[in-house]
Amino acid sequence: MTDPARGPGSLPRRLAAVGLGGSLQRKLIWQFLAAAALAAVTLFLAIRVTADRAAEAAQDSVLAAATLALSEGLLAEDDELDLDLPPTVLSMLSAMGEDQVFYRVVLQGRTVTGYENLALPAAIPTGGEPVFYKTSLNGTPVRAASLTRTILFDGAQTDVQFALAQTRHGQAAIADAIARRAGFLGIGFFVLAVPMSLLAARAILGPIGQVADGVSRRGPQDLRPVAERVPPELAPFIAALNGFIRRLRLAHSRTETFIAEAAHHIRTPLSAIRAEAEVALHEAGDDNIRTRLRRVIRSAEECSRSASQLMDHALVMSRSDREVRGPVELGALLDGLIASMRPTADLRELSLRWRRPDEPVVVLGDRLLLETALRNILDNAIKYSNPDDAIDLLLEVSGREASVSVLDRGRGIAKADLASLAPRFQRGENVRDIVGSGLGLTMVTEVSDSHDGRFRLEPREGGGTCAHFSLPLA
């Protein structure tokens, strides 16, 4: 059920976690189709009935004229009857559909000519106007007209009943032909309604898909309210969703602010502890005490580092959902970064080797975040390298991608750890002896994610680690 309109997002996979009721789209389509079927059947019946009535009315008028002609043909001379029945009167009745024709003339209750078994209407007509009725003759259903005329018979005015009947094959054939067309019309209407109802259902439900798509495409830190234009019917749903997002962001930002505050508050007294300890170390004569003071200084250092990372992380969290992106030249950024890290590297007697292309490498991003991420990568490399090692930095452009590689000869990472290092506070199995918060790589991954980039760690050939951080070019 891949729907191209929703893009290759992970919506279907997420849907699996949602309790599903009846599909709205299916329900809508069924309702549209049911309405269309009802309309088609109604159309068919209406045309069929109208056609039947029209054909019957047309044939009735012919039958009436023929009955009048029949009645006018009867004359009497004393008690001799003379019937002038032109064959065309009967031919005419048969013309429409080669119908069977029956007639009967009754005088004083006696059938003087025609079919004795042709029934007269229940109420014998009295006027000169034909009365229509339905009856059957030898099992054949017929439509009949009957009228009464008075003739001078045997010296007296005498009522004569005339009845003329015909089968209605012609009428049925016409009605059938029209009904067949009406049927095709109805079927055509229905067939046309199928794609229309599909389109209509899709159009109606489209905004829901768009909103879902928009939300599901967001990065993990994107807590902006949903801004898509939606039909008013969807507004309550979106309002509720936005309210939820707002509360979530508030809670999120409170947490990050709290962490940043806490880190900041910890760092200041740590600096004081370190300064005091350094003074004490300088003044202390006892080796035992000096060793302890060095440990204090080192712990304060590590602690301060962790606090910085916590602050960095809070920064990343607070900035990743804001639109503060601009063109960033990675070469210059790395130049600055290396310059600022060099003292730390020198302290550990590490050499930093740095290679970049001559032309500028520009990506679109948040300069501060990119710098923080790259600094963390470099910081890690420095932290886990052995003294006298060299760290290689490489900025390259391949295709539409800029990539920064940081290669060290440190203790490397076990393959098993590669996937598990990104989450917060996770650290490799082999670095338990080095102080670290486990926040660094998490933050790098978050920055790369929020910039549509990639970050991966690989063991380096000949020992050490290779960190790749790549971003799409601007």
Place this chain on the structure above:
Amino acid sequence: MAGPITVLVRALILGVALMLAGPAAALDVEEEFVLGQGVAASPLRILSTTDVSAARPFLEAFHGANPDVPIRYTVASTISAYDAIAREKLSFDLVISSAMDLQMKLANDGHARPIPDSAELDAVPRTARWRDLIVGISVEPVVIVARSDAFAADEVPHTRRELIDRLREDPERFRGRVGTYDPATSGAGYLFASQDAAFGSTFWRLAEVIGRLDARLYCCSGEMINDLADGKLLVAYNLVGSYSRARAAEDPRLLVIEPDDFTLQLLRTALVPQSAANPDAAVRMLNFLLSDAGIAAINVVPGQISVMSAPSGRLGASRTIRLDPGLLANLDRIRKDDFLREWTAAMVQP
């Protein structure tokens, strides 16, 4: 036409029997013809007003193509054929009659069963069939037959008016020597006379004239032609074309005249009665009669033309009798009584 099929068929002919027992018991049978006696299947029983001599070619051709269907062909007058179906409810599979009005009445009154659609039936002109109940088989003109010595060569009448003039000019020569059908006893005769009458007053004038000449009235065309051949008659009015042409082809003394003012065209029609015990065979026969082989077998008889090869429409003087319920008006009791009263008055003159 005597091909191997006819030879084979002739071997199967067991003879012509008159007044056979069976379904024809109450029927006034004129002729009977049986094909394929001894074949176990139930026979196709045809009740017809067409003489065996005119029917034989198509019967034999059908039997040649369908040797598994034995045929019993019964000939009766038009009125007794109608009565056999409508009144006596005798069982026949196919009724072929020249009395279009009686055939129409059988169909109209529900005695005919629908004939299933077929390509052959579809090809029949609309004027030669009525619904799926009656199908025209052949068309033949209604003609005047005269002895060639009845008139001087340049005085042969070509219209009814000319005939009236000739008869009036020499009443002594024609007295008692003019013949026609008796409409009271012959269904076809009544049909022809009433159709004639519908085309104008000439008919009644002619009736007056031949009545004054003590016309002889016949029930059947065969006798009339015999009397012509024998010289008892000089002129016969309203004869069926097929018999006349057939006889004239053999007898040069007979002259067939198709009147130029108008010549009635008669449809010999067929229907499958409700009483049919073997309707499938009847439908096979009908489809055969409308097929090329059937058409050829019909056309082989002089004066008899298949509806499939007859020129369509009302060409020239031809007036095809309309095959529709208008024919029922002919059979109306009061009208018929009236007509016959009028006719008798014309025939019997003081």
